[in-house]
Amino acid sequence: MGKIIPPMAFIPAAERYNLMATIDKWIITKVFSIIRETKTSINFSINLSGSSLTHESTEQHIRKESERFNIKPSQICFEITETAAIANIANAVALVNNLTADGYAFSLDDFGSGLSSFGYLKNFKVRYLKIDGAFIKHIDVDETDLAFVKAIIQIGHTLNIKTVAEYAESESIYNKLREIEADYVQGYYIGKPSPVLDVIGAVDSGSGI
Numbered sequence: 001m002g003k004i005i006p007p008m009a010f011i012p013a014a015e016r017y018n019l020m021a022t023i024d025k026w027i028i029t030k031v032f033s034i035i036r037e038t039k040t041s042i043n044f045s046i047n048l049s050g051s052s053l054t055h056e057s058t059e060q061h062i063r064k065e066s067e068r069f070n071i072k073p074s075q076i077c078f079e080i081t082e083t084a085a086i087a088n089i090a091n092a093v094a095l096v097n098n099l100t101a102d103g104y105a106f107s108l109d110d111f112g113s114g115l116s117s118f119g120y121l122k123n124f125k126v127r128y129l130k131i132d133g134a135f136i137k138h139i140d141v142d143e144t145d146l147a148f149v150k151a152i153i154q155i156g157h158t159l160n161i162k163t164v165a166e167y168a169e170s171e172s173i174y175n176k177l178r179e180i181e182a183d184y185v186q187g188y189y190i191g192k193p194s195p196v197l198d199v200i201g202a203v204d205s206g207s208g209i
Contacts, residue, residue: 020049025061031076031196032069040200045077045107050084053091059098073103077128081109086120093123100125107164112152121159129156130186133167140172150180157181 014020024047031044052058066073078099085092085108096106107128108121112135131152139146149165156163165177168187177185 015049015051018051021051021055021058024049024052024058028062029065032065032071034196034200035071035075036069038197038200040203041075042200042203043075043077045079047079047109050081050088053080053084053088053095059095062099062104063102073099074105077105077107079107079109079130082111082132085124089120089123096124096126110166112148121155121161126161128162128164128184130164130166131182133187136165136167136173136177136187137169140170140176146176146180149177149182153180153182156183 011020014023028046031046034040035044048058065071080092080096100106105127106125107130108124108126109130110132111129112132129152131149135145135149135152139149153163162183164184164186165182166186168174168177168185168189170189173187174185174189
C-alpha cells in the first residue's frame with residue numbers, strides 16, 4: 001500500500017485485456033480535475049495509447065471533459081508514439097488534426113523508431129517530436145547516433161516542429177544536445193519523476209523543480 005507502481009508493471013496486462021483506452025480516459029479526467037482544483041497555469045503532457053487512437057469516443061471524451069472542467073486546450077499536449085501512429089495512420093491523422101484545430105498540441109513520441117519516419121511526418125500537425133532515447137543515450141560517444149539526431153532536429157526545425165530529446169542522463173549528453181540545438185531535453189540529468197502535486201507546487205511557487 002502507498003507504493004508507486006511503475007507503468008510497465010501494469011501496462012502489458014492492460015494492453016492484453018484491452019483496457020488502455022479506459023485507462024487513458026481516466027488519466028485525462030484526473031489531469032483535467034487537478035488543473036481545475038489547483039488553478040495551475042503550467043502545461044501538461046498526456047500519453048495516448050494506440051488503443052485510444054482507434055476509439056471514436058476518445059475525441060468526444062476529451063472535449064466533454066474539457067468543457068466540464070473548463071480547461072484551456074493550450075495547456076494540454078497529447079503524446080502518441082510513432083509506432084502507434086504508423087499502425088493507425090488514418091485515425092491518428094484525424095485525431096491530431098481535429099484536436100489541433102481546437103487548440104491542443106500533439107507530440108510524436110519515440111520518433112525515429114519507425115521505418116518511415118520522415119515520409120509521413122508532413123501529414124501530422126504535431127508541435128513536438130520526441131526523439132527516441134535509443135539514439136540519445138550514446139550521442140556523446142557515437143558519431144552515427146549524433147548524425148541521426150542532428151538530422152531529426154534539422155528536419156523538425158524546417159517543418160517548424162520543436163524537438164524534445166529523451167534520455168538526457170548525463171552532463172556530456174546534455175551539452176551535446178545543446179550544441180546541436182535540440183529545443184528541449186528530458187531525462188534524469190534534468191530531473192527525476194515526481195508526484196504531480198509536488199511539481200505544481202514547486203513551479204507555481206517559483207522555486208522550480
